Amino acid sequence: MTTLADPVPGGRPGDVERAKALGGELAGRGVHGIVLSYVDTAGVGRVKTIPTAKLASAAAWGVGMSPVFDTFLANDSIVSTDVLGSPDGDLRLYPDLDQLTVLAGQPGWAWAPVDRITQEGEPHPGCSRTALRHLVAEAAERHGLTFRAGIEVEWSVGQGPTEGGEFVPALTGPAYSATRQVELSDCTADLLAAFAAQGVEVEQIHPEYAAGQFEISVGALDPVAAADRSVLVRQTIRAVSRRHGFVVSFAPAVLAQGVGNGGHIHLSAWRDDVNLHSGGEGRYGMTADAESFTAGVLTHLPALTALTAPSPASHLRLKPSQWAGVFTCWGRETREAALRVVTGTAGLRGQAANLEVKPVDLAANPYLALAGLITAGLDGLASAAPLPEEITGDPARLEPAAAAARGVRRLPASLAESVAEFRKDERLRAALGPVLADAVIAVREGEIAAVDGLDDERVAVAYRWKY
Known part of the structure; x- marks a missing residue:
């Protein structure tokens, strides 16, 4: 079941406590790192990865990544719009804990899709996962x-x-x-x-x-x-x-x-x-x-x-x-x-x-x-x-x-x-x-x-x- 609520600074209700428990459980299963995954406008999967011990922090405050990736091409060249494509700014990646999965094909790793919000706590208007979630x-x-x-x-x-x-x-x-x-x-x-x-x-x-x-x-x-x-x-x-x-x-x-x-x-x-x-x-x-x-x-x-x-x-x-x-x-x-x-x-x-x-x-x-x-x-x-x-x-x-x-x-x-x-x-x-x-x-x-x-x-x- 997809988490429907938008991420918020400090974490969605119950997420931080849940992430702490999940982090301990994952560590006990030999999971050392978590892949935070999203797909850019060109259709390329982009990731940030964190140690398992940082899962609770990611659930509370997200993980930083530049909005410039919204205008990356498949060859990693960068184009721009009047809003996106500059080197300025930052976003926060918040994992959907409901979709967190231990990767059987990559021992030592787990995976979770993310929604992206601004540093001010608003949904990022370039986040395709958030757009689909809102539409549904x-x-x-x-x-x-x-x-x-x-x-x-x-x-x-x-x-x-x-x-x-x-x-x-x-x-x-x-x-x-x-x-x-x-x-x-x-x-x-x-x-x-x-x-x-x-x-x-x-x-x-x-x-x-x-x-x-x-x-x-x-x-x-x-x-x-x-x-x-x-x-x-x-x-x-x-x-x-x-x-x-x-x-x-x-x-x-x-x-x-x-x-x-x-x-x-x-x-x-x-x-x-x-x-x-x-x-x-x-x-x-x-x-x-x-x-x-x-x-x-x-x-x-x-x-x-x-x-x-x-x-x-x-x-x-x-x-x-x-x-x-x-x-x-x-x-x-x-x-x-x-x-x-x-x-x-x-x-x-x-x-x-x-x-x-x-x-x-x-x-x-x-x-x-x-x-x-x-x-x-x-x-x-x-x-x-x-x-x-x-x-x-x-x-x-x-x-x-x-x-x-x-x-x-x-x-x-x-x-x-x-x-x-x-x-x-x-x-x-x-x-x-x-x-x-x-x-x-x-x-x-x-x-x-x-x-x-x-x-x-x-x-x-x-x-x-x-x-």
């Missing part, structure tokens, strides 16, 4: 809605670090093959053991389509906890793989050609513990609210790609007819549609029905991506937006006139186009607030400038080991 709380208060979310994680497994940073697949077997499963058997068994020890519910883990690629699906949680879990899952995969001599990449495109790594988001809206995506009178059992929620996401999808596919490398992955979902359409179990309506199997639909958003990768800050998707869905729900006709098959094969008549259009084909759509989307920018929205634009434009003149292969190389 507001949806519950104003609409009586809660959400369940899960983020798929695809990654590429390479042979140990190479001198030139090349990607050499550690697996030789075909996609989804028993050969691949055997080749990575020891490592994936250790991953399953680590996730079980960390309380992470694994639904599936299997070899995937691209060279050296695997995928893991984990159980759904509230959106903030789901984003936290996505960060923790990647931390664990990276650590366990290193112990087996592998290097891993979660970059959208490890190579310029072929299928990339996705980070599909599954999202469902609930009211009074009832799934709105099942048991209704709409298409495939959707309620009217679920149809409108889906319509809202569909309407805002071009602008949302600035949050869900935020890297120049993202657009090496977002290609038609590669199951990346690059057209504004939806369909039941249609893997080429940007929105895949998942009904679940008979007997489980009340729990399993959800909306899968496909044009998402792991360069995305998961808190920003979920905040954008929920905002878009709520916008559709508030206006009772009608959900258009579904598509079947591959929308790339539609004749232009037929596609236009059905409202099916290509999502932005470049990061510059995504930014232009995001600039026009007042609803999304308002939900993030001006500081965070401006940071998104500045960082995306900085990434565009960073790869100016590079061909696709060099773009893939530039981001290969950043995520």
Whole structure:
């Protein structure tokens, strides 16, 4: 359960006492340090680490870190807005003790996500975790809605670090093959053991389509906890793989050609513990609210790609007819549609029905991506937006006139186009607030400038080991 209250100087009620007890317990288990984790605007996980003995101090007064990281690029260059990007100022990182986890793949360490506040004790307007937490709380208060979310994680497994940073697949077997499963058997068994020890519910883990690629699906949680879990899952995969001599990449495109790594988001809206995506009178059992929620996401999808596919490398992955979902359409179990309506199997639909958003990768800050998707869905729900006709098959094969008549259009084909759509989307920018929205634009434009003149292969190389 995510801690919902904002941090305050001196600590949230009960946190300091709890942190003291946790610190003693962790020390007794041989945990020497704690990773304090957040994700920056570029989608890079950033950390500060503290000795276990300092956990109570962190719960009371936070740990310092500069706000300049909100405008870091993936290559660690710095851009700026009128508020962010200067060397001035400081923030305090406050761990969410409810999410504190002993890292089975990193003996001697624990991990906790953080919220960031100013030195004056106010929520930092650039903190994406806080923005998502506030949005979820507001949806519950104003609409009586809660959400369940899960983020798929695809990654590429390479042979140990190479001198030139090349990607050499550690697996030789075909996609989804028993050969691949055997080749990575020891490592994936250790991953399953680590996730079980960390309380992470694994639904599936299997070899995937691209060279050296695997995928893991984990159980759904509230959106903030789901984003936290996505960060923790990647931390664990990276650590366990290193112990087996592998290097891993979660970059959208490890190579310029072929299928990339996705980070599909599954999202469902609930009211009074009832799934709105099942048991209704709409298409495939959707309620009217679920149809409108889906319509809202569909309407805002071009602008949302600035949050869900935020890297120049993202657009090496977002290609038609590669199951990346690059057209504004939806369909039941249609893997080429940007929105895949998942009904679940008979007997489980009340729990399993959800909306899968496909044009998402792991360069995305998961808190920003979920905040954008929920905002878009709520916008559709508030206006009772009608959900258009579904598509079947591959929308790339539609004749232009037929596609236009059905409202099916290509999502932005470049990061510059995504930014232009995001600039026009007042609803999304308002939900993030001006500081965070401006940071998104500045960082995306900085990434565009960073790869100016590079061909696709060099773009893939530039981001290969950043995520």
